[in-house]
Amino acid sequence: MRRARRDENMLRRHRDKDAGPESSGSAPEVEKPEDGWREELTPEQYAVLRQCGTEPAFTGEYWDCHDDGMYHCAACGTALFSSDTKFDSGTGWPSFTEPAVAEAVTLQKDASHFMVRTEVRCRRCGGHLGHVFPDGPGPGGQRYCINSAALKLDRR
Numbered sequence: 663m664r665r666a667r668r669d670e671n672m673l674r675r676h677r678d679k680d681a682g683p684e685s686s687g688s689a690p691e692v693e694k695p696e697d698g699w700r701e702e703l704t705p706e707q708y709a710v711l712r713q714c715g716t717e718p719a720f721t722g723e724y725w726d727c728h729d730d731g732m733y734h735c736a737a738c739g740t741a742l743f744s745s746d747t748k749f750d751s752g753t754g755w756p757s758f759t760e761p762a763v764a765e766a767v768t769l770q771k772d773a774s775h776f777m778v779r780t781e782v783r784c785r786r787c788g789g790h791l792g793h794v795f796p797d798g799p800g801p802g803g804q805r806y807c808i809n810s811a812a813l814k815l816d817r818r
C-alpha cells in the first residue's frame with residue numbers, strides 16, 4: 663500500500679503549515695483515492711464535492727443561516743468563506759461576496775450544462791464548491807454561489 667502511505671504523509675505535512683501563496687498550482691494538495699472520499703463524506707457531500715453535483719435550492723443546511731463564523735471545506739477543513747461576506751441572494755444557496763482567503767479557492771471555466779460558468783473549487787483538496795457569478799452586491803461585484811453540502815460552519 664505505497665500509495666496510501668504517501669497520502670498519509672502528504673496530509674500530515676500539510677496539516678503542519680497553513681496553505682500559503684507558495685501552494686499555488688493546479689494540483690490539489692490533498693489527494694485521496696475516490697473510495698476514501700466516499701467513506702469519509704456523506705452521500706450529499708460526496709455528490710457535490712467529488713462529482714460536481716448541485717444540491718436543490720432552499721434545501722441545504724446554510725442557505726438561510728445567519729450565524730457568525732467561518733465556513734470550512736467539508737472535505738478537508740480549509741477555511742473558505744467568512745459569515746461576514748455572506749448575503750441573502752434569494753437563490754436558495756449560501757452566497758458570499760468573496761472567499762475568506764483568495765488563495766483558498768481556484769476558479770476555472772465550466773462549460774457544462776450548456777452554460778459557461780466559473781467553477782469554484784477548494785484549492786487544497788480540489789473539491790467542487792459551486793460557481794461564481796459577476797452579479798454580486800459587494801465592491802468586487804462577485805457572487806460566490808456555494809453548496810451547503812460542501813461547507814461546514816465553525817460558529818464563533
Ligand SMILES: [Zn+2]
Pocket residue numbers: 735736737738739740784785786787788789
Ligand atoms: Zn477542501
